[in-house]
Amino acid sequence: MSARSEKPVIRRDGPALGEAETHRRLSLSWATPPGLWGWLSSVDHKQVGRRYIVTAFVFFLLAGLLALAMRMQLSGPERTLLSPDRYNQIFTMHGTTMMFLFAVPVMEAFAIFLVPLMVGTRAIAFPRLNAFSYWVYLAGGVMLWVAFILNAGPDVGWFAYVPLSGPQFSPGKRVDFWAQMITFTEVAALAVSVEIIVTVFKQRAPGMSLNRIPLFVWGQLVTSFMVVFAMPAVMVSSSMLIMDRLIGTHFFNPAEGGDALLWQHLFWFFGHPEVYIIFLPATGFVSSILPTFARRPIFGYTALVLALFATGFLGFGLWVHHMFATGLPHLGNSFYTAASMTIAIPSGIQIFCWIATLWDGRPRFATPLLFVIGFIVVFVLGGLSGIMLASVPLDSQAHDTYFVVAHFHYVLIGGAVFPLFGAVYYWFPKFTGRMLSERAGAWNFWLFFIGFNLTFFPMHILGLIGMPRRVYSYPAGMGWDGPNLLASAGAVILAAGVATFLGNV
Amino acid sequence: MDQSPRFAADLAHLPTSAHGPRSLTWWGTLGFILIEGAGFALAAAAYFYLMGQTETWPPGLAPPDWLWGTLQLVLTLVSLIPNLWTDRVAHADDLRKVRIGLVVMSAVGLLTLVIRAFEFGALNCRWDDNAYGSIVWLLLGLHATHLITDVGDTLVLTVLMFTRHVEPRRFTDVTDNCVYWNFVVAAWVPLWALLYVVPRLV
Incomplete structure (x- = not known):
């Protein structure tokens, strides 16, 4: 071939470029x-x-430190460590921070890191949107905490019920900061959810069909769809709230045709799925950790996936069980009681599959597995008190008492934080290239497990004997002193567990 | 461990962009349509909820005037024709026709914003009159933000297509933008019924 007819070599990609280049x-x-x-x-x-x-x-x-402050305040009757106003801000900041700035973002964080790796793609879909979501989330969190430090922290509870949070009863800027933070964090969460959905649907490696993706990825996929349909509710409602407060609309003002329960409906239409938005990723942690340490494949992959779908679907039909005490029609209450009990079925299927995996395996009780077992114990207890609360007569008695506080901490810490700690121990080498100490891990687990139960189990009793939640103090002689002191002592042990974790990382 | 790359195949000939479900942005757009659709549905549910709280609807106020909202409905429905045409010529990577389509859609979009401004004036209520006024302003405002978003996107794409920024993926951006406009129009049909028809039925 003559030199004239030779094509010039385009040094773009491919073998012509050479491996080094x-x-x-x-x-x-x-x-x-x-x-x-x-x-x-x-x-x-x-x-x-x-x-x-x-x-x-x-x-x-930060939210944990606030919890410790509350426990110190309640460790005995009529203590004066915190003023009523500061206490109101503290329990609001604790719940808000745990739900909006910790629980949801940390689950998404694991998805952001792990889902692309698990489906075999180099980058998450829309990486710039992903980075944007982080900065929006950070801005929302910093704004809220700066407000709190400047004594302008919200003081109306993490679900900010109207009319308390409305312009009449909460003048000033405290609730405005809360509502604005909601917008920031929900925008972040929605962006991440779209990224995860698109990454899973479009960026899987060749050969990785949907029926082969890891259960962790399934959990994050279902969660992302739940975020897509649930979080607009809180964005709509918090926007309505901020408009009622700032420009004089009347969405929640009964005097002008508004309705306070509209807030509760919209908030809990988001708020109940939120529980599963936190819990389903944690089931992904559990389904990842168990096969490794039980040394056998997960039992019932298909059943676990179907349970995720069922939970994701049913999770949207339960919100009214947060409103049983508001005097809604009995027929509606009965429906939501039935739905609340029904969701125990997919959760039960998951628990049985995990136990079967352990049962049939050769478990090695490393720290991640300890946390998974702790999760099963604590979460099942929380589920049982959940079934109790699904019953209208019992809920009407226990509503707004420490029984409810005990229940949701068993569900949320049991269902999400125990698996999360397990996941941190499990994937820490992946994240950092370093293995955590097993000895410190075991201390971490036992202090956390014992501290948790000492803190929250007595709260069941406190609720049943009538202690309302969100009180900054209580008189002596109510029978509440002992359980409160025990709960506060437990909180110290719990904090020691977290400190051990910090020392370990 | 040897980490130097090994050549499996030369993929340089593959297209760098694709239309429809083969495009990541199409999926992303779909995701945000779901989110915003859920927002519309919940706001509409709030409308019905508030309607159930009063004996008369609208309470003590006249319903919105027909003219501007209905004109908006007609215009947006008619706009589907140039929008779908733009979508088709963008699929064919026909730059000249895409430019025409984008200019038309930009003009239509700007016109919808003008009409929307008149719509607010024809609601016969203010947002702070009562809960009815609040919810109709919210619904109309929510849809207005979608109009503004899409018109802004269309204008930017128009500028890009008339300048040196033309590249294959821009045609994909145009088709995704057309999908979003379809959603904005589709959302307006039930909202129009909610705002203009429902108050006259009850």
């Missing part, structure tokens, strides 16, 4: 830019995921 170019393409600006502007899902995890744990620690 290809490697150099690929590295340049995918590397995070150097320096502070490069760090700040990174869109690498692993880096953003780690950033989310660390930030969420910082909020977890």
